[in-house]
Amino acid sequence: MDDKVIEVTCPKCGIRIKNTVSWFKKPGNCCPGCQLRFSTERFKHSIEEAEKIAMA
Numbered sequence: 001m002d003d004k005v006i007e008v009t010c011p012k013c014g015i016r017i018k019n020t021v022s023w024f025k026k027p028g029n030c031c032p033g034c035q036l037r038f039s040t041e042r043f044k045h046s047i048e049e050a051e052k053i054a055m056a
């Protein structure tokens with residue numbers, strides 16, 4: 001399930017990052033554009049949204 005590829009838009013710099021759900025949830029990973037960590041609340045929200053879209 002977490003191997004699903006999703007496309008997440010960074011809430012800070014706006015770039016689109018395409019990778020697996022498990023990669024986005026890996027502690028310490030961050031945006032390649034602005035280094036905002038995926039563990040921040042803002043990013044978590046974007047990841048959740050991308051997961052919803054991927055499921056639809």
Ligand SMILES: [Zn+2]
Nearest residue numbers: 010013031034
């Ligand atoms: Zn960014």
